[in-house]
Amino acid sequence: MKKMLTLVLALILALTVVGACAEKQVLTVVTWDATTTPYLVAQEAAFEAKYPDVDLQYIDVASQDYAIKVGTMLSGGDTSDVVMIKEARDIINWQAAGYAAPMTDFIAADGFDVSGYVGTEVNYAVDGVQYALPFRSDFWVLFYNKDLFDAAGVAYPTNDMTWDQYAELAKTMTKDGVYGTHYHTWLSAVANWAVCDGVNTLADREYSDLAYFYNLYQGLEDAGACMAYNELKASGLHYSAAFANGNVAMMPMGYWYVSTLIGYNKEGTCNFNWGITAVPHADGVAAGSSFGNLTGAMINEKSANKELAWKYVSWLCGEEGAAATAATGTRPAWVSENVASTMSAVEGFPTDDASKAALIPSYVGMEWPVVDKLSEIQTVVNEEHSLIMTREIDVEDGIEEMNERVAELFE
Amino acid sequence: MAQTAAKKAGRPMSRLERKNTLIAYSFLAPNFLGFAIFTLIPVVFSVLLSFVKWNGGPISQMEWVGLDNYASIFKIEKVIEKFSEGEFFYFFERVDLGIALKNTIFYTLVTVPLTLICAIALAMALNKAVKGAVAFRTIFFFPYVASMVAICVCWNFMLMKDGPVNQFIQLLGIPFNKSWTADSTMAIWAIVLVSVWRNMGYYMVIYLAALQGVPRELYEAATVDGANKWQQFTNITIPQLQPTTFFASIMMIISCFKIFDVVAIMTEGGPGRATKMLVYYIYDVAFAQNKYGTASAISMVLLVIVLVITIIQFRSEKKFAND
């Protein structure tokens, strides 16, 4: 069936190439991992199917050095039409340097409906002017290895668990070479949970709200319920391999890992059953609260064809693009009733109801808010994070340092 | 240009001098043209950049700010304020630039002599036609050839808590049981270790090449005079290698001051700021914060330090050559 479809698609493509070779408009889009990211492949196919007269060309940049390479390209006057936004600070930097074309007029002229973003699009706006739109919105969920829970005869984690209950569960699951849980080395995996309450952010210059999560983590590390940070950092173990190894019972991770796991199951890299639930919540915070980050697209100020660029961006970030994105197991930024069912219908997605329910979070805070001096704050907080995690300093002292050094940035 | 300089000095250039200068310029021209266009001009531009505020946008957005960039990296006011309060080392303990300077200078002071000694020793040992010299030479040069990303991942593994290096150390009776890169004091030593490991073969090659130029007659004469091996080494080899040592030490000091990739892959400047080095700091300021003027200002600090060291060495080389 699939082969037929590709064949037909290829045929249509070939015919249009022959028929409309001269009139085809080229649209260049700067992105990362273009050939291996399923949603980019799907988006390209769907977009070109709808607009056969447009030839969508990705400019593939290494994901690790995306900001520096693309920043340099833009500074040199690159004329690519659309540039994808990987991190919050990209749009801050590029808007300030004048690389991003304002979209507000396009949005108004088209009557483009932004309600599907449930408010997240303001993260791409500066002084009320929209400079980019999100097309992908990842939030964090809890992955768990069903086979390990079955073998231990312990009930699966649920969508309504407090962090303390989760810690107990992790300790219960820890035995015979099995780790109860796994924390990747990032700040976001360990302490970012403080922003789930909708009040705190990581840029509010007050970090005492992180203490609970650092203490929780250190308790688990001391109990041997998770791999030690120092070892993880030194070995560079990637979280995808850590969970796929099959000796980790739970792992909080971004939703994007779903498509990785589905891929692993298909190619046989791992073959256990897994599920997802909402991440645990703190006392007094609603169940299903999480945090996440956006991936978006901006129109290059230097683009020679901004109308065409807008046509693509509004398609990509709108409902149709969302459908194409969701079909690959990636969560689009545009949330509609169909999106959740499309996502859970993806082949390889866990079939239990709890996993499906986890697709609809009750609240999603931003991993990093868009604020002045964001990059400097990130550097400080991450530096102190590494000191706390290596236990070079106490949790309290580390948080004191965060408060002090971030305050210094604004003196 | 040289002509006008000569006229200003009040001494007209002789025809021969002029001809010689022209010949010299003809030797320089092919390299200098390429060098000037593709390196010198951008470098001079970056000196100017250190006095402007620029986020990489259109050149018209640049804003002349005088010494503001320097004031902000040195945190002048705060440092003076703390100094008057009795915190004399505030700059090296709390300010990013001070910490980066301290780390970089420490790293350089340790790495340069260590690498030089290893390189000379290996070159001396392998200069002779010992059996297996080809194999040894190749093996020692190998680390320099390997790609950095793979190598740093390897070394992180070697230096883990229960990794081979720690096992070896424990065999020697030193009870160290922590991942090097996760320890504030050991992390910088991890970078030193990898640097020496990687570069000793490189400088060994330079010394091997230099040893070929030492006239054999000098050793023969010394042998006749009854000098032993060590005397030959200190009285002939070391002085004869002087131009090479000058080159090697300057190159090594510069490359140590510019250490970046090992830090970026192995420690990311951490834990905390324990291995934050100058260029890693520059990288962060330029490409994460988009403050190219400030990044240039930090580079100028680095440039001044290296230039001072180079000029001192340059002088001593000349003095040495004249003696």
Next chain:
Amino acid sequence: MSEAVASKQTGRQIKKDNPALQLAGKIALYIVLTGVALFTLIPFVWMISSSLKLDREVFAYPMKWIPETFRWENYMLIWQKVPLLTYFKNTAFIAIVVTFLQTLTSSFAAYAFAKLNFKGRDVLFLAYIATIAVPWQAYMLPQFIMMRSMGLYDTLWAMVVLQAFSAFGVFLMRQFYQGVPTELCEAARIDGLSEYGIWARIMLPLSKAAIATLVIFTFVGTWNDYMGPMIYLTRDVNKTIQVGLRRFIQENSSDYHLIMAASLCSLLPVSVVFLCLQKYFIEGIATSGLKG
């Protein structure tokens, strides 16, 4: 020639003087060399072992030196997953052209710095060294804007012109030329040789070891450069090996086993260059040229 023979004989005589000590020294030397060689090679052993594992096995903790199953197919996969052959060709092109230009122009310029007197020599030389001291990150952006306006962006020639005229080569060759006795040049001038003649007939033949060094360093440096090609080369047909290697590290997954395999493959050509040239580092190949 006769002197060389004579020196060999004296050498033998000295050895005969104290055979026991000589032997002990030799054994000690070999023990030390072998120790250092082991220290040097251990990370490579791990690289080879990792290149034969699955990605998740690479980071398995505690580490395993011998893979459970040897996955030789990793060495096939790297050529299929990315166009590694194209990357090799591009890198080879850049490395060869750069090495050629670099060696030629810097040995030329170095002669002027080392053996000719002209106004502004020291200042110019300091300018060369100063540019080495400025980190590339500081002037990368102005350089990029300039290169782009010249139409060199995303062409292999961008990498050629960026690396072919580096100050490093001039500095290296100058230092070697300084070691060549000035009397030799003076004598040649009296014999009526032009400066170009001196460079071609005296300096070049005398500096074989130095040229071999420069060739190795330039070749290796260009071969392993990452930041330059990363910034300047964008299309897949233009990428180099080091940039291509990073394609195995993606946003949400990494294939370190393939990185290890590919970097081991990329090691081979550079090692061949080194092996071919290392014969110039054996004592006695270069004659000092200093008589009496």
